Amino acid sequence: MRRPYPLRAVAAGAMLILAAIGVPHAARAAEPIRIGELNSYKAQPAFLDPYRKGMQLAVEEINAAGGINGRPIELISRDDGGNPGDAVRVAEELVTRERVDVLAGTFLSHVGLAVAGYAGKRKVFFLAAEPLTDKITWADGNRYTFRLRPSTYMQVAMLLPEAVAANRKRWALVYPNYEYGQSAAETFKTLLKQAQPDVEFVAEQATPLGKLDAGPVVQALADAKPDAVFNVLFAADLARFVREADNRRALENVFVVSLLSGEPEYLDPLKGEAPVGWVVTGYPWYDIDIPEHKTFLEAYRKAYGDYPRLGSIVGYTTIKSIAAGIAKAGGTDTEKLVDAFEGLDVLGPFGPFTYRASDHQATIGAFVGTTALRDGGGVMSDPKYVDGLSVLPSDAEVKALRPAQN
Template sequence: MSRRFSFCAALTASMAIGLASPVSAQGTIKIGELNSYKSQPAFLDPYKKGWELAVEEINAKGGLLGKKLEIVSRDDGANPGDAVRVAEELITREGVNIITGTFLSHIGLAVTEFAGKKQVFFLAAEPLTDKITWSNGNRYTFRLRASTYMQVAMLMPDAVAAKKKRWALVYPNFEYGQSAAAAFKDMLKKAQPDVEFVTEQAPPLGKVDAGAVVQAIDDAKPDAIFNVLFGPDLAKFVREGNTRDVFKNRMVVSLLSGEPEYLDPLKDESPVGWVVTGYPWSEINTPEHKAFVDAYRKRWNDYPRLGSIVGYATMHSLAEGIKKAGSTDTEKMIAAFRGLKVDSPFGPFEYRPSDHQATMGAYVGKIAVKDGKGTMSDFKYVDGKDVLPGPEEVKKLRPAAP
């Protein structure tokens, strides 16, 4: 009897634990997040702080649907194959059915394809390639940040107004750089048919031979330069170009170069006068942005970078989508995100039903140096909706995605 009682008691306890586990799991809403944290820390360390702040705010207000929000984050190794493996593990081992993140464009494309095949909801936070929402888009994938097309279009008025005929292009030789250069050439050629592209320098990502690139540009004798390099590659390019006076008396139009992630390392070497997209965090005086900066500085004792904005807006987008859907069900999330309106430190934006692209914009201005650090002057905010093609054009750009 004693043994039978012990066995029954153990079985009852085991059943109780088995029953309790799902109840515990049901107390949270889990989202899987993957990114190239080890290889791209300049952008992704602030990005992580941004989304962690957002999660803390969401949970402090009661969470989502009466549950706490939990993020399961993994490094994707900056490799498409590893990223797909990590995404698969987040779904099968962690039990998530919403994934988000990615930084590099070719990684974002790999996860976009994975999401389409596995029919899992994916919010691409940062990768800029237009293919994510257009030619390679699918019904399961949405994208937050302004794409290469959008940011090039934001720079185009200044490039056209300069009326420079001979242009040099320099860009990292992977999907983001290639698509940015292609968009720039296409838009400028349409606006200025007599333009000439006298040289294209496309070094491997993270392996720029700045001296050789700068010399090749100078030898081509361009009137202006379009630059797409970022991170350490940008710093090497700027320093070598400054040393050789390659930028002197030449207009430079540059994607992303006004972001503090990339200006901070240059300090007073920042190339004054370049026309850029970026984030002049200390100069923006809107109420919603000031509130974000105050909260961020209080939490992290640091100032925000653009990555901070992206991470913060990513998690608040997912929170708004889950609240609107009333669930994390994939089909309900897709329906909720089509036309979803979100408030952000940059102001309100929405996810377009036509191509799943968010209309969050970017700041355009000129690089300046203030107090020994790079910043932006003469800047303005360009709303994403003002530089995106309409629904009929999207049908041509996104033929395979319902």
């Protein structure tokens, strides 16, 4: 007669069977949420190095708190080359090879538009973190694309009250000659003309991105004898423009309104050469009294031993937004995630904001102030936070801006 298995062996065998059954379930429960992020890291390091740190801080905070429904976040970043074609190829690799659950990122507007188009065709969730062109949420908007930062239209509208109050008649414009710069210039001309019908646009300089020949550009503006300038240049182009205008004294007694020029990424490198009296959008991290920002500032300084830039805010809030959306959706199913993002409420370093269902634009705002010198460097003085919702078209107006099929 065959001897029966000892009780301990039977128990051990049962435990092994149960463990074998349970392992896949446990693995599924702990499977990371994979965020595929692409950006122009080599082309725009001033903004995107702090942006990457902001993302990493958010990932660490979320994972330290147990992840999202028990699942940790895994961030997979790639450089998009600053080129639309390369960006689409990178997005495809992230989706097919890396099998990411969502896409996020991009900086340059024409690159963001390319990835948004890809997301719409492939039905992949995409959170455009930084690109500002209005087309992303309006003319070229689609069900699968959302945008975090205040758009070109929004930031121009934030600056418009100061431009109108200045009551200057002869305006000149200077901007980088690609989607962001072109749309900013057109929006400014349209909105200012509506508010001040007698305004004249006496000069317009569209310059190659990152390749500004500042001397001829500044001289052309000076020759037009404007009494006001709308500037859209940023990064190294902005620095070249400011220094050349100062050398030639081309903007003396000229009122200047400037997009993004109060962001530390672009203002700080100018140091004592920073312009004085420009009305700008930006990020005065040193003068923000919002409780959520104080918490963020302390955590960022503790993590990196440095102060944040606006890129830090954008990166951090991008990850926090995706986490909030996945938590609301109960997972990473694309259709459920899109539904969750429509009307999603998020608490960021600038306080609460919402992703609108009508156009997928976040209502996060921006700061408007005037440039000044303090302790040998440029700052924003008297900054005021402008809520994004206050400068957005109504949901009814969006219907005329956004394709019905999307």
